[in-house]
Amino acid sequence: MYARLPDIDYALARLPQATPNTGPPFTFAYARTALKYGLGMLRLGHGDKVLVPEFICETLIHPMTQVGVAPVYFPVSSTFEPEWDAIETLVTDAVKAIVLVHYFGCPQDVSAYRRVCDRYHLKLIEDNAHGFGMVIDGTQGGCAGDIGLVSLRKTLPIPNGAILHVAAASAAEDIPALPAQPVHVRWKATRRRVARKMARHAPRLTQPDYTSQAAFREAPMPDWSMHQATWDYCCTVDPAHVAEVRRCIYAVWDTFVRECGLEPAWTGIPNNAAPLVLPAYAGNISQRNRWFHWGMRHGVDVHSWPTFPESHTGAHPHAMELWERLLCFPIHQEMDGCALRRFLDSRRECL
């Protein structure tokens, strides 16, 4: 049997809990695995369908395919809000749930999703993979759905780590014991170095080909649980502080990208957001590609997102149009906002 986390006084547990009937979260190495077991807890499997925003990464679809659940894609706007009218036309008897994605750590309108769930008797799957530290109505992002995911490893400098929140304690049946994904023995020793590196605008030694949808294509992963060492690290982290620092870095990028003629996806972010990156639109694909080169020249990991499921090819032109113009400017809580501002002041270019 897979044990829930021990009931100890770790920083994550001190956060407001999910809902009155929610216990501590389950941990996994990846949010995709959390979703796989979460679907099981919702009793979803072969023959069932789930509404999923079409602007989505393939890794979220892998667990659905593994358990026989078919995604039904709905369109989102350039601010990543659902096209609600389209959703109404997609609901059938086989559709049992809807996925809400808090894109890039900016909270979505949970109550609008809940209204749709209530009207069509759907379960709400809250995907807060991007927004560790986000708080919604006094609870952690990921706790408002029937199940919710948080990918700790995307926000924190850890090789693995994700959590699954389950709203109905009764549905939280035992999960089989999973092996912990091994962590490189030198991970602890190199953590400080990683943190120092992140402080310098999250550079990469070599830049993947961000102009290609194939750049990050991944095979489905084995089911791993989270390594104790990474959990121990997470217990030292204050999510509220992480979110606050990330919002400050976001503000620096926001000013910069506007001055450079790019259009941030949002006019601003609320003070409960925990931004993963700053998403901004270029005018067209060639301008976007010039920004990838700017990032490479200056050691800044400006990147694209997402890698669509292969089945998207040719089938979701609107999502592809967004991808072709979207740039993600990196945020990490080890960055120093003032240093970043000084750095960017000397590298401002209209490309």
Ligand SMILES: Cc1ncc(COP(=O)(O)O)c(C=O)c1O
């Ligand atoms: C919106 C979203 N949900 C879920 C996932 C899966 O997270 P993980 O990589 O921890 O499995 C990703 C991964 O990129 C994602 O972008």
